[in-house]
Amino acid sequence: xxxxxxxxxxxxxxxxxxxxxxxxxxxxxxxxxxxxxxxxxxxxxxxxxxxxxxxxxxxxxxxxxxxxxxxxxxxxxxxxxxxxxxxxxxxxxxxxxxxxxxxxxxxxxxxxxxxxxxxxxxxxxxxxxxxxxxxxxxxxxxxxxxxxxxxxxxxxxxxxxxxxxxxxxxxxxxxxxxxxxxxxxxxxxxxxxxxxxxxx
Amino acid sequence: xxxxxxxxxxxxxxxxxxxxxxxxxxxxxxxxxxxxxxxxxxxxxxxxxxxxxxxxxxxxxxxxxxxxxxxxxxxxxxxxxxxxxxxxxxxxxxxxxxxxxxxxxxxxxxxxxxxxxxxxxxxxxxxxxxxxxxxxxxxxxxxxxxxxxxxxxxxxxxxxxxxxxxxxxxxxxxxxxxxxxxxxxxxxxxxxxxxxxxxxxxxxxxxxxxxxxxxxxxxxxxxxxxxxxxxxxxxxxxxxxxxxxxxxxxxxxxxxxxxxxxxxxxxxxxxxxxxxxxxxxxxxxxxxxxxxxxxxxxxxxxxxxxxxxxxxxxxxxxxxxxxxxxxxxxxxxxxxxxxxxxxxxxxxxxxxxxxxxxxxxxxxxxxxxxxxxxxxxxxxxxxxxxxxxxxxxxxxxxxxxxxxxxxxxxxxxxxxxxxxxxxxxxxxxxxxxxxxxxxxxxxxxxxxxxxxxxxxxxxxxxxxxxxxxxxxxxxxxxxxxxxxxxxxxxxxxxxxxxxxxxxxxxxxxxxxxxxxxxxxxxxxxxxxxxxxxxxxxxxxxxxxxxxxxxxxxxxxxxxxxxxxxxxxxxxxxxxxxxxxxxxxxxxxxxxxxxxxxxxxxxxxxxxxxxxxxxxxxxxxxxxxxxxxxxxxxxxxxxxxxxxxxxxxxxxxxxxxxxxxxxxxxxxxxxxxxxxxxxx
Numbered sequence: 001x002x003x004x005x006x007x008x009x010x011x012x013x014x015x016x017x018x019x020x021x022x023x024x025x026x027x028x029x030x031x032x033x034x035x036x037x038x039x040x041x042x043x044x045x046x047x048x049x050x051x052x053x054x055x056x057x058x059x060x061x062x063x064x065x066x067x068x069x070x071x072x073x074x075x076x077x078x079x080x081x082x083x084x085x086x087x088x089x090x091x092x093x094x095x096x097x098x099x100x101x102x103x104x105x106x107x108x109x110x111x112x113x114x115x116x117x118x119x120x121x122x123x124x125x126x127x128x129x130x131x132x133x134x135x136x137x138x139x140x141x142x143x144x145x146x147x148x149x150x151x152x153x154x155x156x157x158x159x160x161x162x163x164x165x166x167x168x169x170x171x172x173x174x175x176x177x178x179x180x181x182x183x184x185x186x187x188x189x190x191x192x193x194x195x196x197x198x199x200x
Numbered sequence: 201x202x203x204x205x206x207x208x209x210x211x212x213x214x215x216x217x218x219x220x221x222x223x224x225x226x227x228x229x230x231x232x233x234x235x236x237x238x239x240x241x242x243x244x245x246x247x248x249x250x251x252x253x254x255x256x257x258x259x260x261x262x263x264x265x266x267x268x269x270x271x272x273x274x275x276x277x278x279x280x281x282x283x284x285x286x287x288x289x290x291x292x293x294x295x296x297x298x299x300x301x302x303x304x305x306x307x308x309x310x311x312x313x314x315x316x317x318x319x320x321x322x323x324x325x326x327x328x329x330x331x332x333x334x335x336x337x338x339x340x341x342x343x344x345x346x347x348x349x350x351x352x353x354x355x356x357x358x359x360x361x362x363x364x365x366x367x368x369x370x371x372x373x374x375x376x377x378x379x380x381x382x383x384x385x386x387x388x389x390x391x392x393x394x395x396x397x398x399x400x401x402x403x404x405x406x407x408x409x410x411x412x413x414x415x416x417x418x419x420x421x422x423x424x425x426x427x428x429x430x431x432x433x434x435x436x437x438x439x440x441x442x443x444x445x446x447x448x449x450x451x452x453x454x455x456x457x458x459x460x461x462x463x464x465x466x467x468x469x470x471x472x473x474x475x476x477x478x479x480x481x482x483x484x485x486x487x488x489x490x491x492x493x494x495x496x497x498x499x500x501x502x503x504x505x506x507x508x509x510x511x512x513x514x515x516x517x518x519x520x521x522x523x524x525x526x527x528x529x530x531x532x533x534x535x536x537x538x539x540x541x542x543x544x545x546x547x548x549x550x551x552x553x554x555x556x557x558x559x560x561x562x563x564x565x566x567x568x569x570x571x572x573x574x575x576x577x578x579x580x581x582x583x584x585x586x587x588x589x590x591x592x593x594x595x596x597x598x599x600x601x602x603x604x605x606x607x608x609x610x611x612x613x614x615x616x617x618x619x620x621x622x623x624x625x626x627x628x629x630x631x632x633x634x635x636x637x638x639x640x641x642x643x644x645x646x647x648x649x650x651x652x653x654x655x656x657x658x659x660x661x662x663x664x665x666x667x668x669x670x671x672x673x674x675x676x677x678x679x680x681x682x683x684x685x686x687x688x689x690x691x692x693x694x695x696x697x698x699x700x701x702x703x704x705x706x707x708x709x710x711x712x713x714x715x716x717x718x719x720x721x722x723x724x725x726x727x728x729x730x731x732x733x734x735x736x737x738x739x740x741x742x743x744x745x746x747x748x749x750x751x752x753x754x755x756x757x758x759x760x761x762x763x764x765x766x767x768x769x770x771x772x773x774x775x776x777x778x779x780x781x782x783x784x785x786x787x788x789x790x791x792x793x794x795x796x797x798x799x800x801x802x803x804x805x806x807x808x809x810x811x812x813x814x815x816x817x818x819x820x821x822x823x824x825x826x827x828x829x830x831x832x833x834x835x836x837x838x839x840x841x842x843x844x845x846x847x848x849x850x851x852x853x854x855x856x857x858x859x860x861x862x863x864x865x866x867x868x869x870x871x872x873x874x875x876x877x878x879x
Contacts, residue, residue, distance in 0.1 A: 030217070037214075038221030042234065046257035047218070049849065051211065058214055058260060 029071075033057055036070045147198075154194055161187045207262070207844045209320045213292045215263045220289035222256065223249055223282045228784035229372045244596035248374060248603065249281025250274045261847050269837040273830070278610030279370065280830045283780055287834045290776035295323045295842075298768065317845065323772075324842035330769035331835045334757060336621055339828060340733045342753040343746065346805075347824050350615065350737035362739070362821065363612075364388045369742040369820025370611055374604040379423050383601070387608050390428055390586060399582045400736075404613035406583075410534045411606045414587045417598045418568035421591035426601075431560070431576035432538065433587050434503070434531055438564050438573050440513050440523040442500070450501035450557045450575070452532055452543040457490045457512045459483060484511065490547060491515040497553065501562050501575070505532055505543075522562060524573050538577050538585050615739070615823040621731035734824050742820035744781030746827045748801045751777050773835075 015023065037060065041047060045060040045068070052059055052069040060068045161184060168180040225232045226247040234252050236244045246252065253267045266288070270281045350366065353359040367387045371380035396403045407414060416433050418425075461479075462468045470476050491512070494502070502508075502516060502523045516523050536543055539557035560576035567589055577585045590605060592598030740746050754774040758767045778798075785794040 030214075034214070034217035034221045037218040041218060041222055041256050041258075044257065047215075047260045047263055049205075049260045049847075056210065058211065058218070061259075 033071050036074060040068070040070065150194055150197060154191065157187050157191050157194070161191075203849060205847045205849070206317075207847050208317070209292075209296055209842075211260075212262055212841060213289075213296050215260055215266065216285070216289040216292050219253065219256075219263065219266065219285050223252065223285045224783055226252065227282050227286065227373075227780075228787050229377065230787040231373075233376070242596065243594075244600075246596075246600055247376065248600065249283075249285070251600075251603075253281060253285070261849075262841065262844075265841065266837070269833070269840075273833045273837075274607075277614055277826055277829050277833075278607035279374075279826060280833075283830055284834055284837075286779055286783055287776055287830070288838060290779035291327075291772065291834065291838055294772045294776055295320065298323075298772070320842045323769075324839040326765050326769040327773075327835050328839045330766065330773065331832060334754075334766060334770060335773075335831070335835075336733055338750065338753050338757055339824075340621075343749045344734050344738060344824065346745075346749055347734070347738035347740050349735060350739055350821075352737070360388060360392065363391065365819060366615065366739055366821040366823065367608055367612075369822055370608055371604060372820065374607070375601065379601070382424060382426070383605065383608075386426060386428065386588075387605065387612075390588065391612065393428060393430075393586045394583050395579075396583070400616040401613065403583045404609060404616060406537075408606070408609050408613055410530070410537075411609060413528070413531045413534045415602060415605070416567055416572065416587070416589050417602050418589060418591045419595050419598050420568060420593065423590075423592055423597075423601060425591040427589050428586050429565075429574065429589060430584075430586050431574060432531075432535060432585060433565065433567070433589075434524055434527055434535075434573040434575060436524050436527050436573060437571045438522055439508075439525050440517050440521070441564060442517065442520045442522050444500050444520070444522070444562065447558055447560050447578075448500035448562060449498050450503060450539075450559045450562070451494060451497075451499045451555055452536055452541065452557070453502060453504040453508075454506070454532075454543050454545045455547065456504075456506050456508055457547070458487050458509045487511050487515055491519055491521075494521070495519045497556050499556060501559060503527055503532060503535065505529060535575075535577075538580060540580070611823065611826060614825050614829070616736050617825065618732045618736045619734035619825045619828055621733055734828060738824040739821040740824055740827075742822040744784065744797065745801070746822065746824060747777045747781050748798060749805065750774070750831075752802055752805060773831075777831075 037047070037058070040060050045062050048059045048061050048067070050059050050067075051057060052072060055069065055071045057069055057071040060070065062068060164180050164183045164187065168177060168184070171177050171180060226234060226249065231247060233245050233247045236246070236255055244251075250271060253270055256267075258264055258267060266285075270284050273284055274281050348362075350359065350362050353362060364384050367384035368380055371383045371387075374380075375383055391404075394403055394407065414432075416435065461483075470479075487509075500521050502521055504523065504525045505527055507525050508516075508523060513523060532543060535557070539559070541557040542555050544555045558578060560578055562573065562575045564571050565574040566572075568591075588605065590598065590601050592601050740749070751774045754770045754777075758770045758774075761767060761770075781798070782794050785797065
């Protein structure tokens with residue numbers, strides 16, 4: 001053990017930027033945990049002599065004798081929404097980031113891997129799995145370019161719609177107005193189906 | 201039984217940080233207060249650190265040990281619970297940060313981590329040796345010269361102002377902005393009225409020991425109605441009151457004046473009514489005789505610890521004596537001490553004048569809703585007794601006021617005592633060489649007074665098993681004519697760390713004026729053991745001056761020393777010290793205050809100016825001795841906590857916890873039923 005310690009000392013280097021980020025994030029997490037614990041102690045919770053099985057934080061007990069872990073039940077639910085493994089939105093945002101990174105320049109992968117190592121390595125909760133799966137399944141990319149025939153048809157329909165509307169304003173006969181209304185209705189339906197055609 | 205748990209550094213840091221977060225809201229003159237409510241409806245608003253920490257419900261053994269250390273420190277010094285926790289948490293964070301590689305050092309606390317524990321133990325040893333080797337030297341040589349003395353002012357008005365600044369800074373942290381001026385003024389007044397200047401440490405010690413008897417708390421009045429009364433207030437009403445003009449005499453009784461019919465556990469057999477009447481006549485005769493002998497000694501006030509019978513009261517009233525019954529033993533012993541008499545335990549001692557005290561007046565006094573007895577005590581050798589009436593609108597606030605005042609007296613006592621080096625430098629046997637300059641004192645005294653010189657020995661605090669600050673009187677003769685060194689052998693245990701100081705009585709017997717101070721100074725310098733770190737009365741400007749100075753000089757020391765362990769310890773303590781002023785200035789508006797204050801202070805020190813007031817903020821003074829005590833206590837507590845290897849859980853409740861649980865049962869009656877069901 002002593003020899004290993006000596007070897008480590010000789011090989012010691014200053015921590016890299018990724019490691020500094022990890023340390024900083026951990027320190028902030030510890031600060032948040034302490035602040036929450038202080039708040040609960042002042043509210044009358046009892047500090048127990050046991051630690052949580054998952055995150056090793058000291059457990060608190062309320063008046064109803066229910067045990068409460070500050071990190072698992074309060075802090076990590078805030079962190080979850082940024083954790084890509086547990087949340088769909090976070091996964092999507094991470095995929096977009098990767099795409100941007102791939103387009104611009106190769107970045108250091110240490111930072112992102114450091115962020116993911118922050119995650120609590122507990123059991124994944126069932127209600128989040130589906131979200132994650134659905135999130136990862138359906139990448140929402142930019143909509144595809146519209147087909148030229150469809151745009152032509154749209155233009156023609158819009159022109160006809162405009163002409164029909166003008167004719168309707170000027171017409172006095174009942175039958176002509178009814179026919180024009182029918183024309184406007186069918187133009188609108190056509191436009192709707194064209195739009196559905198564009199979106200898959 | 202939960203079993204045996206390892207005691208990792210991570211758990212220690214977590215506990216310390218949680219307590220730090222609780223306490224940090226109340227630190228400094230602009231800190232907040234904590235509002236406590238009980239199930240019974242009682243409410244308390246306080247910013248006293250010790251009360252807040254003891255009110256928290258803590259089952260974690262490390263947390264309980266920590267709060268125990270804090271309580272012990274507060275009992276000894278009167279102040280510093282919040283600063284204790286802040287400093288401890290900062291030191292622990294520093295130790296954790298330096299333990300091993302940065303990422304590995306944050307290993308989760310549950311894993312058995314022999315490397316981490318070893319590092320923690322190493323840090324504990326480093327800190328303890330830091331205290332003995334480095335801290336004392338740095339404080340003595342660098343920090344203490346910057347301090348001014350409370351007792352060095354030439355005019356009494358200046359001295360009073362300095363004392364008031366010290367007390368104001370204390371009360372601002374304890375009682376808040378509103379009442380701090382009033383309480384500080386009252387404490388200053390109290391100090392001066394007792395004539396503490398003649399024998400500061402002794403008088404303050406007596407006031408502190410008897411503080412529960414020297415104050416009366418009155419609920420329902422604003423705090424500004426508090427005042428100081430001359431003499432003593434006995435917390436019982438007069439049973440028989442016969443007004444008497446001018447000074448009278450008093451006797452303290454521990455027994456009843458009427459003789460008892462029988463002893464306990466014995467049977468009296470009365471054979472006839474004639475015998476019973478005879479006995480009754482005899483008893484009446486005895487009572488009359490006792491009261492008459494008291495009257496012969498001109499006693500007009502009877503202070504009795506027990507209840508006297510109606511016959512006694514009747515005779516006392518006939519003789520014109522006032523009677524107070526059922527007094528506490530502590531109050532009576534204080535009265536005896538202040539007036540210098542012995543209490544009457546045996547009726548046969550009635551002829552002796554040593555049991556009769558003189559009082560200047562005796563009258564009833566109404567404080568709040570109760571009537572008490574107010575007696576005046578003539579001026580003693582060293583002091584003039586006074587007592588306090590402390591008022592508050594609600595009971596909780598009155599109690600807070602009372603405890604703050606008591607702690608202020610303890611702080612004043614600590615300021616007036618010098619701080620000595622806690623360990624021996626040299627010398628194995630207890631030989632002490634006194635210099636020949638002792639004989640230079642003026643020979644205006646008579647032979648017998650010059651012949652013996654009383655020097656009291658003060659045993660320093662850290663010796664285990666010895667009462668702190670206990671005094672032993674050592675007397676040895678001095679030869680007025682011969683100019684030779686006097687060797688005194690230590691008759692007591694040579695292993696005790698004894699330091700000798702010229703006691704005030706030595707000053708008075710040998711002679712006054714400048715020569716006396718020269719003598720005591722030379723006595724101090726030439727003694728082997730005595731090594732005063734901090735002079736009595738040393739104060740620095742409040743607001744972080746001590747922390748800045750010590751930080752600056754510790755970093756300078758780091759550059760001078762070559763041992764890496766010492767350097768690491770110095771840096772650790774220097775960084776942790778700054779957490780205190782950082783927290784104090786965090787409350788006051790913008791965050792840039794701390795840095796501004798720090799840099800301006802350090803530039804002034806480096807340019808050689810004396811340490812002027814630091815702030816930004818109201819002016820105040822703080823005692824160097826108290827700050828030094830705090831740092832030493834924190835280092836020792838930390839050393840003890842870090843050397844814990846394992847925590848063993850047992851099911852046996854401590855007595856105090858059992859009592860507390862019983863109290864809780866009484867308080868929340870509504871919860872009682874489900875609790876019993878569970879058992």
